[in-house]
Amino acid sequence: xxxxxxxxxxxxxxxxxxxxxxxxxxxxxxxxxxxxxxxxxxxxxxxxxxxxxxxxxxxxxxxxxxxxxxxxxxxxxxxxxxxxxxxxxxxxxxxxxxxxxxxxxxxxxxxxxxxxxxxxxxxxxxxxxxxxxxxxxxxxxxxxxxxxxxxxxxxxxxxxxxxxxxxxxxxxxxxxxxxxxxxxxxxxxxxxxxxxxxxxxxxxxxxxxxxxxxxxxxxxxxxxxxxxxxxxxxxxxxxxxxxxxxxxxxxxxxxxxxxxxxxxxxxxxxxxxxxxxxxxxxxxxxxxxxx
Amino acid sequence: xxxxxxxxxxxxxxxxxxxxxxxxxxxxxxxxxxxxxxxxxxxxxxxxxxxxxxxxxxxxxxxxxxxxxxxxxxxxxxxxxxxxxxxxxxxxxxxxxxxxxxxxxxxxxxxxxxxxxxxxxxxxxxxxxxxxxxxxxxxxxxxxxxxxxxxxxxxxxxxxxxxxxxxxxxxxxxxxxxxxxxxxxxxxxxxxxxxxxxxxxxxxxxxxxxxxxxxxxxxxxxxxxxxxxxxxxxxxxxxxxxxxxxxxxxxxxxxxxxxxxxxxxxxxxxxxxxxxxxxxx
Numbered sequence: 001x002x003x004x005x006x007x008x009x010x011x012x013x014x015x016x017x018x019x020x021x022x023x024x025x026x027x028x029x030x031x032x033x034x035x036x037x038x039x040x041x042x043x044x045x046x047x048x049x050x051x052x053x054x055x056x057x058x059x060x061x062x063x064x065x066x067x068x069x070x071x072x073x074x075x076x077x078x079x080x081x082x083x084x085x086x087x088x089x090x091x092x093x094x095x096x097x098x099x100x101x102x103x104x105x106x107x108x109x110x111x112x113x114x115x116x117x118x119x120x121x122x123x124x125x126x127x128x129x130x131x132x133x134x135x136x137x138x139x140x141x142x143x144x145x146x147x148x149x150x151x152x153x154x155x156x157x158x159x160x161x162x163x164x165x166x167x168x169x170x171x172x173x174x175x176x177x178x179x180x181x182x183x184x185x186x187x188x189x190x191x192x193x194x195x196x197x198x199x200x201x202x203x204x205x206x207x208x209x210x211x212x213x214x215x216x217x218x219x220x221x222x223x224x225x226x227x228x229x230x231x232x233x234x235x236x237x238x239x240x241x242x243x244x245x246x247x248x249x250x251x252x253x254x255x256x257x258x259x260x261x262x263x264x265x266x267x268x269x270x271x272x273x274x275x276x277x278x279x280x281x282x283x284x285x286x287x288x289x290x291x
Numbered sequence: 292x293x294x295x296x297x298x299x300x301x302x303x304x305x306x307x308x309x310x311x312x313x314x315x316x317x318x319x320x321x322x323x324x325x326x327x328x329x330x331x332x333x334x335x336x337x338x339x340x341x342x343x344x345x346x347x348x349x350x351x352x353x354x355x356x357x358x359x360x361x362x363x364x365x366x367x368x369x370x371x372x373x374x375x376x377x378x379x380x381x382x383x384x385x386x387x388x389x390x391x392x393x394x395x396x397x398x399x400x401x402x403x404x405x406x407x408x409x410x411x412x413x414x415x416x417x418x419x420x421x422x423x424x425x426x427x428x429x430x431x432x433x434x435x436x437x438x439x440x441x442x443x444x445x446x447x448x449x450x451x452x453x454x455x456x457x458x459x460x461x462x463x464x465x466x467x468x469x470x471x472x473x474x475x476x477x478x479x480x481x482x483x484x485x486x487x488x489x490x491x492x493x494x495x496x497x498x499x500x501x502x503x504x505x506x507x508x509x510x511x512x513x514x515x516x517x518x519x520x521x522x523x524x525x526x527x528x529x530x531x532x533x534x535x536x537x538x539x540x541x542x543x544x545x546x547x548x549x550x551x552x553x554x555x556x557x558x559x560x561x562x563x564x565x566x567x568x569x570x571x572x
Contacts, residue, residue: 003395003465004475014392015404018385018450025423025445026411032422090310093303100304106560107311112567113552114318115504115522118545121529122317125324125337125542130535133320136336164314169567176568196299225417229506233526247417254421255511263421270418278413 030271036264055265065266067241068249072224075159075245079227080219082163084212087170092200094171095178105175112168116161117229123161124234127153147235151242154235158243161230166222170215177211178204210284217281221274246270318549325349325543332538348543357540359527360516364547370436370513371503371520372551377440378502379495386449387491391479393450394457405454408447416442416508424511432512439512443505449494452569456490457483493566496559503552521548 004010037055039048059065094104111119126134127147135145147154181204189199228247231237237244237252244252250270254263324337326345331338352364360367392398393405416423423442424433432438460483468482484491503522510523525548528541556563 003469003478005397007396007475008398010475011392011396011398011401014388014396018389018408019404021385021441021445022408022411022447025426025442026414026419027407029419029422029426029442030414032425033419036422086310090307093307096303097300097307104307104311106557108307108314109560109563110553110556111314112563113500113504113556114549115506115552117504117506117522117525118549119317121525121541121545122321124529125538126317126320128337128538131332131335131337131538133337133339164317167314172564172567176564196296221415225415228417229522232506232510233529236530250417251420251507255424260421267418267421271414274413274415274418 033264033267033271036260037268040261051261055261056269059262059265059269064241064244064249068244068246071155071241071243072245075155075162075227075243076220076223078159079162079166079223080216082159083166083219084170084215086163086167087174087215088208088212090167091171091174091178092204095175108171109168111165112172114165115229116165116226117233119161119165120158120230120233123157123164127157149239151239154239154242157234158227158230161234162223162227165230166219169222170219173211173215174208177208181207213284214281217277220277224270224274318546321542321545324538325540325546327539329537329539333535337538344539348539349547352540352543352547357524357527357544360519360524362516362519364521364524364544366517367519367521367524368547368551370518371522371548373436374439374505374509374520375499375502377436378443378505379498381440382444382446382449382498383491383494385444386447386453386494387484390450390453390457391483394454395475395478395483408450411446412448412451415446420507420511423508427512434513434515434518436518439509439518440502442512443502443508449498452490452494453487455569456487460486489562489565490569492559493562493569496555496562497566499555500552500563 038050038052040051040055041048090104090108094101094108097104114122124147126132127145129135129146129148132145138145145153147157185203186199189203194202224245225247227245228251231243231245231248235243237248246266247270250263250266253259253266320337320339323339323341324332325348327338327342328344328347331342331344354363354365356363357367389408393401427433427438427442430438432441464482464486468478473481505520506522509518509520513519513523521544525541525544528538528544529536
């Protein structure tokens with residue numbers, strides 16, 4: 001593939017802008033985080049001292065950290081199940097219809113363009129205790145809905161807003177995955193007398209499993225990072241920390257409480273978690289290629 | 292293979308239409324609420340149909356400073372546009388050059404450079420948010436467009452996609468260019484860029500949406516209203532007040548905020564799907 005073998009300086013000039021930006025705004029902050037995690041600053045921010053793993057011990061010993069981890073986990077499971085389940089249903093149906101399939105596709109993918117912050121606001125409005133359409137509907141059947149008071153309802157609000165926004169992402173991938181399945185395979189099964197549901201269970205679903213696994217990881221990453229905006233526009237991590245995720249806690253400790261040691265330790269723990277997810281993702285893709 | 296099953300076909304359409312309606316509902320309600328007066332909204336449950344205050348509400352947002360922010364929605368949308376275009380154009384420009392160098396040149400540390408860039412795929416800005424803020428502050432870039440844009444283009448997603456795309460260019464064309472005696476810059480301009488048009492367009496759509504919808508970083512990096520974006524302004528409407536939020540303005544602002552990215556996704560549906568599925572795999 002190499003075309004220009006005798007140019008020595010040119011490749012470096014071409015790489016320079018990206019390398020400079022990546023070093024300054026990625027590696028420098030990432031290493032600063034890593035280093036800071038092993039230091040504590042004194043009260044005036046003037047000096048610092050090496051404390052080994054004390055920051056990590058401090059973070060992991062607090063109940064709030066584990067609570068945030070638990071909220072993040074429940075949040076991830078709920079969003080993955082909701083967004084992937086709905087996306088799979090709609091993708092299978094949109095793949096099946098002959099008329100209007102293009103229109104359905106557009107009408108089911110546009111929520112991807114809505115920022116998580118806006119998604120939060122739209123659902124906050126629908127669940128508003130005073131004038132929300134959904135809270136009024138729920139009041140009619142005797143459910144009193146107030147996301148500012150009820151922890152479960154608050155978590156449900158951010159889960160629903162996230163499922164609404166993230167469904168379209170999953171839909172695009174499931175639909176692409178469905179279109180990769182060779183028609184001959186499904187035809188052969190149909191000739192053998194397998195009905196649509198049997199064909200779905202024995203051919204479509206197994207062949208979609210790599211896509212589903214990929215999406216599971218991507219949905220987890222979405223909940224870890226993107227839902228900060230959803231929470232910050234709706235529940236502000238409340239009531240009583242019921243919707244405080246790991247990244248929300250990192251933000252509070254780093255920017256509100258200005259506890260650099262603790263927030264850096266949390267950054268490093270998150271980096272490890274994302275690194276782990278990436279490795280799992282790559283391992284799985286490698287295995288899939290062989291088969 | 293599709294022997295007709297009228298019952299199942301009808302059910303398919305019913306479920307899809309229901310899905311489309313349920314997913315459209317939040318935006319529909321925002322649209323209708325944004326055309327009522329504050330008084331009308333406070334008198335009961337949010338209306339399902341339009342009122343006649345729409346023009347007044349949107350005009351107020353676009354022409355008058357928003358209370359608590361001091362700038363108009365026009366300014367916020369302009370800031371969003373600058374940030375989104377800066378991220379899309381900036382990221383594509385630096386990634387195009389880097390991917391070009393990695394694919395078409397041989398030089399020492401080539402693999403190392405690739406891995407240095409590749410590692411950035413893994414960590415979104417949120418995990419290194421505190422030190423990124425200090426670095427940007429040290430350069431005096433807090434509250435500037437450059438400060439809002441640069442940390443968000445420090446990632447390799449685009450480089451990775453373009454590298455794949457360059458490697459799959461037809462070998463004959465590369466040979467032809469070589470025989471032609473084209474230098475590096477002419478080869479890039481006359482062969483590589485025109486042949487990667489579709490991928491570049493797909494990247495642009497994805498990066499524009501990514502840039503427009505950013506939240507946490509602009510929230511920290513743009514700490515004066517003069518640089519605030521549309522997305523981060525929404526919190527002002529609902530969280531700042533102790534009384535009932537001015538929902539007619541909040542929903543109108545939400546509609547204005549989602550209009551540009553939704554228009555982009557609908558107009559460039561083909562590029563969007565391609566960009567998304569190529570980029571993340």
